[in-house]
Amino acid sequence: MEITVRTTDLLKELLLIQGVVERKTTIPILSQLLVEAGGDGQIHLAATDLELAISTNCPAKIKKSGSGAVPARKLLDYVRLLPDADLSIKLLENHYVQLRCGRASTRMVGMSRENFPELAAFPSTPPARIPGAVLARMIRKTIFAIASEEARYTLNGAQMVLKPESIALVATDGHRLAHVADDHTAIEGVPAEIRCLVPRKAMVELQKLIDELPEGGTVEFGQDETNLFFSLPLAGGGRRVLAARQLTGQFPNYEAVLPKDNARVCVLPSEPLTQALRRVAQFADERSHAVKLRLEKDHLTLTSSSSEAGEADEELDTPYQGEPMVIGFNSQYLLDFLAVAGSEEVRLELKDEQSAGQFRPQGGDGDQYRYIVMPMRI
Amino acid sequence: MSWSDILLPPAVREQLAGLAAGAERNRTLLLSGPPGVGKTTSALALGLALNCRQPPAPGDFCGACLSCREFAGWDAVQAQLEQALSYRQEQVRTRAKEAAPLQVRLHPQILYFPPDGDFLSMAQAREIARLAYLRPDPGRHWMLIVPGFDQARWMVQNALLKLLEEPPPDATLALLAVQPAELLPTVRSRCLAIPLPPQPEPVMAEWLATRRPEVRADDRHMLLRLAQGAPGRALSLDLADWRARRQTLFQLLQATLMTSHYDRLFPLTENLRLSKEEIEITAEILYSVLQDLLYLKSGRSSAIQNSDSRERLSGWAREISWEQLELAVEQLDRLLRGLRRNLHRTLAWDAWALRVRMAAAGA
Numbered sequence: 016m017e018i019t020v021r022t023t024d025l026l027k028e029l030l031l032i033q034g035v036v037e038r039k040t041t042i043p044i045l046s047q048l049l050v051e052a053g054g055d056g057q058i059h060l061a062a063t064d065l066e067l068a069i070s071t072n073c074p075a076k077i078k079k080s081g082s083g084a085v086p087a088r089k090l091l092d093y094v095r096l097l098p099d100a101d102l103s104i105k106l107l108e109n110h111y112v113q114l115r116c117g118r119a120s121t122r123m124v125g126m127s128r129e130n131f132p133e134l135a136a137f138p139s140t141p142p143a144r145i146p147g148a149v150l151a152r153m154i155r156k157t158i159f160a161i162a163s164e165e166a167r168y169t170l171n172g173a174q175m176v177l178k179p180e181s182i183a184l185v186a187t188d189g190h191r192l193a194h195v196a197d198d199h200t201a202i203e204g205v206p207a208e209i210r211c212l213v214p215r216k217a218m219v220e221l222q223k224l225i226d227e228l229p230e231g232g233t234v235e236f237g238q239d240e241t242n243l244f245f246s247l248p249l250a251g252g253g254r255r256v257l258a259a260r261q262l263t264g265q266f267p268n269y270e271a272v273l274p275k276d277n278a279r280v281c282v283l284p285s286e287p288l289t290q291a292l293r294r295v296a297q298f299a300d301e302r303s304h305a306v307k308l309r310l311e312k313d314h315l316t317l318t319s320s321s322s323e324a325g326e327a328d329e330e331l332d333t334p335y336q337g338e339p340m341v342i343g344f345n346s347q348y349l350l351d352f353l354a355v356a357g358s359e360e361v362r363l364e365l366k367d368e369q370s371a372g373q374f375r376p377q378g379g380d381g382d383q384y385r386y387i388v389m390p391m392r393i
Numbered sequence: 394m395s396w397s398d399i400l401l402p403p404a405v406r407e408q409l410a411g412l413a414a415g416a417e418r419n420r421t422l423l424l425s426g427p428p429g430v431g432k433t434t435s436a437l438a439l440g441l442a443l444n445c446r447q448p449p450a451p452g453d454f455c456g457a458c459l460s461c462r463e464f465a466g467w468d469a470v471q472a473q474l475e476q477a478l479s480y481r482q483e484q485v486r487t488r489a490k491e492a493a494p495l496q497v498r499l500h501p502q503i504l505y506f507p508p509d510g511d512f513l514s515m516a517q518a519r520e521i522a523r524l525a526y527l528r529p530d531p532g533r534h535w536m537l538i539v540p541g542f543d544q545a546r547w548m549v550q551n552a553l554l555k556l557l558e559e560p561p562p563d564a565t566l567a568l569l570a571v572q573p574a575e576l577l578p579t580v581r582s583r584c585l586a587i588p589l590p591p592q593p594e595p596v597m598a599e600w601l602a603t604r605r606p607e608v609r610a611d612d613r614h615m616l617l618r619l620a621q622g623a624p625g626r627a628l629s630l631d632l633a634d635w636r637a638r639r640q641t642l643f644q645l646l647q648a649t650l651m652t653s654h655y656d657r658l659f660p661l662t663e664n665l666r667l668s669k670e671e672i673e674i675t676a677e678i679l680y681s682v683l684q685d686l687l688y689l690k691s692g693r694s695s696a697i698q699n700s701d702s703r704e705r706l707s708g709w710a711r712e713i714s715w716e717q718l719e720l721a722v723e724q725l726d727r728l729l730r731g732l733r734r735n736l737h738r739t740l741a742w743d744a745w746a747l748r749v750r751m752a753a754a755g756a
Contacts, residue, residue, distance in 0.1 A: 041497070042497075066523075241528040263526050
């Protein structure tokens with residue numbers, strides 16, 4: 016293989032791919048990047064950590080086609096130090112890779128292409144087409160609620176529900192649940208309902224890929240029995256494809272826990288609530304982050320106390336007219352929601368001190384966004 | 394290559410092939426038996442059978458299909474393990490054991506998690522669970538092999554309980570143990586126990602003649618005895634190395650049992666200032682010698698393992714008393730237990746030799 020590529024073009028793709036390169040591994044081939052040069056004026060790059068795989072293209076002048084595995088991190092570290100110029104990459108004997116850029120030259124120790132894991136191909140069935148902006152927004156609104164506990168693997172991802180007329184994403188860690196649905200966006204290529212579990216790591220990488228998508232771009236989605244595939248078009252032709260191994264197991268029946276009769280409603284301004292929560296949380300217990308919300312006629316009082324730090328309280332005005340009540344929540348959970356709610360005001364809907372509270376943006380971007388948090392006994 | 398080419402007790406072979414063929418699979422197995430008896434081989438073969446694309450018979454594997462060809466090889470474990478360790482040492486410098494849990498990929502779906510240091514680490518246990526809950530490649534099945542699980546700390550065993558209780562449908566976990574009784578009862582109760590008994594000597598003799606034809610007949614006989622029905626051990630045992638190590642031990646035994654000069658004793662124990670692994674090998678040789686002395690004293694001379702030193706051992710067997718022999722074994726057990734707690738190696742051998750010597754002097 017012998018090719019010439021622009022360093023800036025290559026660097027852009029290398030940066031996107033690094034998220035799935037397994038740097039800390041005892042399986043050496045997983046720290047390598049697969050480079051393939053065909054006859055289409057593009058080089059094909061791919062990396063995998065056995066859970067995720069990303070493949071992408073980069074325009075190149077191809078003198079001789081071929082393929083090889085190159086240490087991904089070393090290649091990135093080297094290329095990012097090069098100026099914007101042509102870089103020639105040549106595969107030598109014994110899997111050595113020679114790089115030349117201007118007067119700089121290096122030889123890297125690569126590995127045999129044969130050892131590189133086989134990458135799953137995008138299924139041949141017609142893909143679903145999801146607007147990139149919608150998907151990115153929904154990921155942002157749910158990703159923080161995904162469990163990081165190792166013991167509950169089915170919660171280590173978000174459930175995506177695709178219907179011809181809507182898309183929804185749900186994530187929970189057992190203490191809180193974020194549910195977002197867009198009923199206004201038609202999803203092309205979805206003949207019937209599709210439900211799948213998208214692993215958290217895949218959502219992180221997908222978000223990075225969508226950020227590079229031109230405005231109005233769509234993400235093509237497909238799945239086979241093992242993988243979920245997200246394919247995004249590249250400006251210069253070709254596609255970036257993220258393949259994520261599906262998690263086994265059933266996502267819990269979350270619909271059963273969605274509150275139905277939380278009649279005590281108060282509407283609060285997002286920004287003042289965020290600021291007040293941040294201040295009060297300073298004095299919350301370091302492990303539980305618990306804050307108390309006292310609802311009374313026309314105002315809400317936030318309080319916290321810890322034996323070591325001291326105590327704090329802060330009052331906010333709200334047009335609340337219901338019965339007084341006190342309820343405890345993890346302040347960090349509330350701040351996570353407020354950071355992505357995307358509205359000037361939020362609705363807090365409660366039933367009693369022992370039942371889950373529901374938070375929703377008041378107005379906002381049109382998404383049906385619900386955030387359910389279990390209360391804390393304080 | 395198929396099940397019929399692997400030396401396993403027929404009942405075990407049938408059970409494993411049945412597991413691979415069955416629609417309902419028990420997916421947590423506890424394969425137990427002495428070192429070299431075939432635990433790893435059984436688990437690898439089961440992994441191949443579960444993934445074979447063209448099984449010649451239900452539950453068997455062909456050795457020729459795409460999946461079988463992706464297998465790194467029966468002898469690849471050690472080489473790949475060494476490669477993994479050296480790669481990690483070079484590449485992952487900070488908190489390497491936690492950041493890069495030790496694993497060896499022998500096939501796209503067959504992963505092997507050897508003890509990282511002395512035990513399976515918590516990071517490895519987490520990695521096993523993480524992988525098990527991911528879907529394997531289409532039409533394939535994960536086989537996750539955990540050797541030496543009886544050495545794993547209880548905390549680590551507990552970390553896998555949920556996975557052992559309800560393994561995902563596309564994953565089989567093979568726990569390998571020399572001493573299954575050392576495992577938590579909660580682990581044992583969640584696994585299908587498959588004990589692998591040693592092979593009968595005639596079966597081993599026939600098999601070894603085809604596998605190591607270059608070995609002289611008398612050496613092969615000794616190999617058979619030393620392997621004690623474990624095919625893996627018969628294949629890997631280096632007789633020249635065994636004899637060299639045994640010579641050092643013979644000198645020590647001679648000095649311990651027959652000499653009253655302590656100044657001759659301690660220079661000999663200096664020679665045993667070895668690494669922990671080497672001490673375990675040395676202790677194994679010493680056990681075999683002590684067992685031979687026991688056989689000779691009880692008139693079962695045909696059962697001895699170190700058959701090439703029959704004369705010397707017979708002489709010692711006449712000299713040594715039953716009490717001395719019992720004490721020597723007890724003290725060796727104690728030495729090995731102490732080594733696991735990082736006892737000073739030379740001092741441990743000094744103490745062993747002194748106690749046995751004092752008992753001999755007392756007698």
